[in-house]
Amino acid sequence: MGAPPGYRPSAWVHLLHQLPRADFQLRPVPSGFAPQEQEYQQALMLVAALAGLGLGLSLIFIAVYLIRFCCCRPPEPPGAKSPSPGGGCVTWSCIAALLVGCAGIGIGFYGNSETSDGVSQLSSALLHANHTLSTIDHLVLETVEGLGQAVRVELTTLEEVLAERTELVAAARGARRQAEAVAQQLQGLAFWQGVPLSPLQVAEEVSFVEEYRWLAYVLLLLLELLVCLFTLLGLAKQSKWLVVVMTAMSLLVLVLSWGSMGLEAATAVGLSDFCSNPDTYILNLTQEETGLSSDILNYYFLCSHAISNPFQQRLTLSQRALANIHSQLQGLEREAVPQFPSAQKPLLSLEETLNVTEGNFHQLVALLHCRGLHKDYSAALRGLCEDALEGLLFLLLFSLLSAGALAAALCSLPRAWALFAPRNQSALCSGSRLSEPLLLASLEPASPPRSFPGCQRRPH
Numbered sequence: 444m445g446a447p448p449g450y451r452p453s454a455w456v457h458l459l460h461q462l463p464r465a466d467f468q469l470r471p472v473p474s475g476f477a478p479q480e481q482e483y484q485q486a487l488m489l490v491a492a493l494a495g496l497g498l499g500l501s502l503i504f505i506a507v508y509l510i511r512f513c514c515c516r517p518p519e520p521p522g523a524k525s526p527s528p529g530g531g532c533v534t535w536s537c538i539a540a541l542l543v544g545c546a547g548i549g550i551g552f553y554g555n556s557e558t559s560d561g562v563s564q565l566s567s568a569l570l571h572a573n574h575t576l577s578t579i580d581h582l583v584l585e586t587v588e589g590l591g592q593a594v595r596v597e598l599t600t601l602e603e604v605l606a607e608r609t610e611l612v613a614a615a616r617g618a619r620r621q622a623e624a625v626a627q628q629l630q631g632l633a634f635w636q637g638v639p640l641s642p643l644q645v646a647e648e649v650s651f652v653e654e655y656r657w658l659a660y661v662l663l664l665l666l667e668l669l670v671c672l673f674t675l676l677g678l679a680k681q682s683k684w685l686v687v688v689m690t691a692m693s694l695l696v697l698v699l700s701w702g703s704m705g706l707e708a709a710t711a712v713g714l715s716d717f718c719s720n721p722d723t724y725i726l727n728l729t730q731e732e733t734g735l736s737s738d739i740l741n742y743y744f745l746c747s748h749a750i751s752n753p754f755q756q757r758l759t760l761s762q763r764a765l766a767n768i769h770s771q772l773q774g775l776e777r778e779a780v781p782q783f784p785s786a787q788k789p790l791l792s793l794e795e796t797l798n799v800t801e802g803n804f805h806q807l808v809a810l811l812h813c814r815g816l817h818k819d820y821s822a823a824l825r826g827l828c829e830d831a832l833e834g835l836l837f838l839l840l841f842s843l844l845s846a847g848a849l850a851a852a853l854c855s856l857p858r859a860w861a862l863f864a865p866r867n868q869s870a871l872c873s874g875s876r877l878s879e880p881l882l883l884a885s886l887e888p889a890s891p892p893r894s895f896p897g898c899q900r901r902p903h
Contacts, residue, residue, distance in 0.1 A: 449817075450824040452719050455832060459715030465489060476716040476724050487709045494705030498698060501850045508854050534678060537855035540848045541671045547844030548668050554837025555660045557830055562653040564826025569646035572819040576635040576642070579810050583633040586803045590626040593796040594619055597789040601775070604786045611779050618771045618793075621764045625800070628761045632754055632807060634739055640732040660838065663703065667696050667845055674852065678859060690856045697849040704842035711835045718828035746817035754811050765801055772797065 452460075464472040464486040472486040598619045605611040670692045677685035717724060726740050738753045752758075772793055779786045809815075 450721070450821045450828070453829055453832070455836060456715045456718045456828060459712055460719040462712065464712075474716055475720070476713070478713070487713050490712050491705035491709040494701050494708060497704070497846070498701035501697065501701070501846065505850060505853050509857055512857060533855055533858045537852055537859050538675065538678065540851035540855065541675055544667065544671050544845055544848030544852070547841045547848060548664050548671070550837055550844065551660070551664045551841030554834045554839075554841055555657060555664070556834070557837060558834030559653060559657050561826040561829065561831030561834060562649060564830060565823045566646040566650050566653075568819040568823035568826065569642040569649070571822075572816055573642035573646070575810055575815055575819070579807065580633045580636050582803045582807050582810070583629050583636075586629055586800050586807075587626045589796050589799055590622045590629075593793055594622050594626075597792045597796070598622070601779075601786055601789045601793070604783050604789070605775075605779055608779070608782070611775060614771050614775055618768050618775075621768045621771070625761050625764045625768070628757045628764070629804075629807075631757055632811060634735065634754075635733075638733045638735070640729070660703075663696075663699055664841075666692075667700070667849075670696055674856070686856055686859070690853065693849050693853055693856070697846060697853065700842045700845040700849065704839060704846065707835055707839040707842060711832060711839060714828065714832050714835065718824070718832065721824055721828070743813050743816045744820060746813035752811070752813070758808060758811070761804060765797065765804065769797060 460474055462474075464474055464483075466472055466482045466485040467489065470482075472482045477483045598615055602612050602615045602619075605615060670689055673685060674689040674693065676682075677689055722744055726737070726744055729735070729740055729744075730737060736753070738750075742750050742753055772790060775786070776790050780790065
């Protein structure tokens with residue numbers, strides 16, 4: 444058989460892992476994954492704080508730009524009705540920024556889906572590993588109970604039936620000792636029984652957190668999409684109130700985008716440190732949480748040909764004991780049944796129990812091999828360190844595009860709505876100025892145009 448499918452860190456993991464890290468005192472911090480150490484926590488918080496710095500600089504730039512626009516623009520001459528030069532450029536630059544934001548939203552949806560797929564793969568691998576461990580415990584319990592029942596009932600009955608033949612009673616007692624030895628050896632194979640750490644519980648917690656993370660990002664993406672679409676609608680309709688409302692909403696989404704960028708950057712950096720060498724951290728954490736020996740953990744997590752199966756001795760002794768029991772029962776069947784016909788029923792029951800035990804034993808041999816659990820371990824790492832990390836990077840790109848697009852839009856929107864045509868009283872009374880000549884042309888020449896109270900028709 445070939446080597447089991449393993450995990451190899453991707454190029455993104457190597458790239459992010461090589462980035463320098465520093466604590467709050469700007470002292471270098473090793474890039475090894477150590478979330479329990481204060482210096483490493485400070486390094487990740489400093490990465491997240493860079494997004495806060497970017498938010499502060501963006502807000503300062505927007506405020507300075509708007510103050511300069513409001514206070515330093517030259518006054519318009521009285522009676523000037525022509526739009527200021529460059530007005531179309533301002534509007535189109537705002538539209539272009541919003542379209543870039545819409546493109547970033549598409550990238551964000553893809554990144555959110557990729558992250559969810561990676562976490563789902565992690566949860567599925569944990570559930571499959573939990574099923575394997577539960578099956579091992581169930582088979583061991585079933586086999587031990589079956590052997591105990593055979594020792595208490597069938598072998599005791601057989602000894603009573605064969606009491607007249609001392610050598611046959613000795614053979615039956617030898618089968619009893621072998622069955623008890625097999626049960627004792629098999630009990631040591633349920634290595635995960637009584638362990639406080641459950642893969643099922645971990646999978647449920649991961650799925651619970653991922654469900655709310657996915658929902659939060661969907662709401663953020665939909666909020667930004669609505670802001671972009673309604674802002675474009677306000678520019679097309681030249682609706683000042685809609686543009687003002689969307690400007691305030693853009694400021695809110697800008698803050699959320701920078702905040703999500705900080706979380707994504709810190710998570711991506713920490714995940715790259717973990718994925719660069721996951722075996723060491725997981726081995727230490729699992730040994731600390733479960734108390735299992737390092738031989739067992741190394742065998743399943745590494746699954747190397749250089750590491751022997753820690754249960755091989757128990758399996759070998761159990762197999763030999765089962766073979767001895769089988770040969771002893773066959774000898775008893777040949778010698779005892781012709782003289783003691785009543786011994787046939789317990790012997791047949793013992794043969795049936797032995798067949799079930801051998802079937803369970805072969806299943807245990809297959810399940811206890813490192814290939815199955817190591818395959819689940821590798822699948823969990825690939826889901827977390829490939830799909831989930833790639834999705835995080837796409838979400839980081841979305842946040843960056845969103846922050847840049849919204850900052851540009853916030854600088855352009857006030858200049859854009861300043862170019863909107865004013866809505867005077869005549870326009871409100873008689874409709875738009877574009878439709879007024881069409882309305883007058885449709886009236887008869889003899890009929891004077893109707894006027895509304897408080898509105899006077901302008902001479903043409």
